[in-house]
Amino acid sequence: MDILLKASHLSHAFDYPLFEDISLSLSSEESIAVLGVSGSGKSTLLHILSTLLPPQKGKVELFGQDIYAVDEESRLKIRRYKVGIVFQSHYLFKGFSALENIEVAALLAKTSIDTQLLEAFGIAHVLHKRVTQLSGGEQQRVSIARVMTKRPKLIFADEPTGNLDRETAYEVMEEIFKYVKKRASGLFLVTHDEKLAERCSHRFLLEERRLKPLH
Ligand SMILES: Nc1ncnc2c1ncn2[C@@H]1O[C@H](COP(=O)(O)OP(=O)(O)OP(=O)(O)O)[C@@H](O)[C@H]1O
Numbered sequence: 001m002d003i004l005l006k007a008s009h010l011s012h013a014f015d016y017p018l019f020e021d022i023s024l025s026l027s028s029e030e031s032i033a034v035l036g037v038s039g040s041g042k043s044t045l046l047h048i049l050s051t052l053l054p055p056q057k058g059k060v061e062l063f064g065q066d067i068y069a070v071d072e073e074s075r076l077k078i079r080r081y082k083v084g085i086v087f088q089s090h091y092l093f094k095g096f097s098a099l100e101n102i103e104v105a106a107l108l109a110k111t112s113i114d115t116q117l118l119e120a121f122g123i124a125h126v127l128h129k130r131v132t133q134l135s136g137g138e139q140q141r142v143s144i145a146r147v148m149t150k151r152p153k154l155i156f157a158d159e160p161t162g163n164l165d166r167e168t169a170y171e172v173m174e175e176i177f178k179y180v181k182k183r184a185s186g187l188f189l190v191t192h193d194e195k196l197a198e199r200c201s202h203r204f205l206l207e208e209r210r211l212k213p214l215h
């Protein structure tokens, strides 16, 4: 098993300290779930781990590279080709159709579209629709499909199924877990759903500025 992500001694504060001295690692075929109350810093941690925000203290290595020590171009390359980020609020191109949104991702990452995944996500029949004509849950599934189309080596997902009913949420997550195994990829998942967290290889609670392991 390869170590995909290694974070050491991360600390970060905005108006108040969010977390201090957090270390964690993630190997291929593994998943980490992070739970915690609103405002505890889960999204901030995800941004730091996923190339988007340099931590005030500490180091993040993805695929053996110190992502905040390398130059901007190398960091962008890692983000574009190896990392897939599902944001808490999704960012689809509104003037485009669902399919066009997914095609853009395939084009940028030089991959092809996995039609089976679109079927499994239950969005194959709405692909021709404009983003604004989709339901909130459909938009969320399209945005996850777009990220998966990049074939990321590491997936960062920030409450990816928050807009979905339980059954659909589990179906979508099942596909993501399958993908992680099949592609020897890794998943860092922020969720409020303890049952979903249990499907992950490791679970943590972000609380009192620490990342506490849950069993
Ligand atoms: N760019 C920023 N500038 C200033 N403060 C910020 C910034 N981003 C986040 N914060 C603050 O940091 C704290 C943690 O935010 P974060 O989004 O990481 O929480 P969270 O655990 O993801 O919460 P939620 O469950 O509501 O999504 C909040 O108090 C937030 O206001």
Ligand SMILES: [Mg+2]
Binding pocket: 042, 043, 044, 088, 158
């Ligand atoms: Mg958040």
